[in-house]
Amino acid sequence: MDKKSIRQMMKEKRLLLNQETFSLYNQSIYHQVIHHPYYQSAKLIACYVSLQYEVDTISLIKKTLETHRVCVPKVHGDIMHFYEIESLDDLKEGCFHVLEPITTKQIQPQDIDLMIVPLLAFDQFKYRVGYGKGYYDKYFASGYQGYKLGLAFSFQYIHSIDIDQYDYCLDEIIVENILE
Numbered sequence: 001m002d003k004k005s006i007r008q009m010m011k012e013k014r015l016l017l018n019q020e021t022f023s024l025y026n027q028s029i030y031h032q033v034i035h036h037p038y039y040q041s042a043k044l045i046a047c048y049v050s051l052q053y054e055v056d057t058i059s060l061i062k063k064t065l066e067t068h069r070v071c072v073p074k075v076h077g078d079i080m081h082f083y084e085i086e087s088l089d090d091l092k093e094g095c096f097h098v099l100e101p102i103t104t105k106q107i108q109p110q111d112i113d114l115m116i117v118p119l120l121a122f123d124q125f126k127y128r129v130g131y132g133k134g135y136y137d138k139y140f141a142s143g144y145q146g147y148k149l150g151l152a153f154s155f156q157y158i159h160s161i162d163i164d165q166y167d168y169c170l171d172e173i174i175v176e177n178i179l180e
C-alpha cells in the first residue's frame with residue numbers, strides 16, 4: 001500500500017480510540033520500554049516528544065530523566081537534530097506543534113545508544129511510515145548506529161508498505177500487550 005493512503009487511513013483509525021483505551025495501551029507500552037534490556041543498558045536515550053494520538057512519551061521521558069541522559073528532536077528546515085534536556089521544563093512548542101528542546105547541547109548521532117521512534121504505521125518487516133518529511137530516515141543515514149525502537153498501537157500494523165530507497169527498517173517495535 002502506498003504511504004499517502006496509509007497516512008490517511010491511520011489518521012482516521014486513531015480517532016476511533018477512546019481515552020481509556022489509549023491510556024491502557026500507553027501504560028502497557030511504557031512498562032515494556034522501561035524493562036527492555038536495551039533501555040536498561042543505554043546511557044544516552046533519544047526520544048520523540050509525543051503529539052496527541054501518538055504513543056505517549058511524556059511519562060516515559062520524565063521517568064527516563066531520573067536514570068539516563070535524554071535528548072529530544074528539533075527540526076531545522078528539512079533536517080532534525082537532537083538536544084539534551086535536563087527536565088520537561090526544557091521543552092517549548094515549536095515546529096508542527098511538537099514540543100521541542102530550548103537547550104543548546106546538540107548531540108551527535110554516534111553518541112545515542114537507543115532511539116525511540118514515532119510512527120503512523122509499520123509493516124511485517126518493521127518498515128515505518130511517519131508524517132512524510134523523511135526526518136528519521138535522513139537522521140539514520142547521518143551516522144546513527146544505535147538501536148531503533150519504534151512505539152506503536154497494534155492497529156497501526158499494515159501488512160506491507162511501498163518503501164523507497166531511503167527507508168530504514170526499525171530493529172523492533174513495541175505495541176500494547178493487553179489481553180482482551
Ligand SMILES: Nc1nc2c(c(=O)[nH]1)N(C=O)[C@@H](CNc1ccc(C(=O)N[C@@H](CCC(=O)O)C(=O)O)cc1)CN2
Binds near residue numbers: 075080132134
Ligand atoms: N512527536 C513527534 N515528534 C517529531 C516527529 C513525529 O513524527 N512525532 N517527527 C518525525 O518526523 C519530526 C517532526 N515532524 C513532523 C512532521 C509533520 C507533522 C505533521 O504533519 N503534523 C500534522 C498533524 C499532527 C497531528 O496528528 O496532530 C500537522 O501539523 O498538521 C508533525 C511532525 C520530529 N519530531
Ligand SMILES: Nc1ncnc2c1ncn2[C@@H]1O[C@H](COP(=O)(O)OP(=O)(O)OP(=O)(O)O)[C@@H](O)[C@H]1O
Binds near residue numbers: 130131136138167
Ligand atoms: N536520506 C535521505 N536523503 C534524501 N531524501 C530522503 C532521505 N530519506 C528520506 N528522504 C525523502 O524524504 C521524503 C519523505 O520520506 P518518507 O515518506 O519516508 O517520510 P516518513 O518516514 O513518513 O517521515 P518522518 O521520518 O519525517 O516521520 C521522501 O521523498 C524521501 O525520498
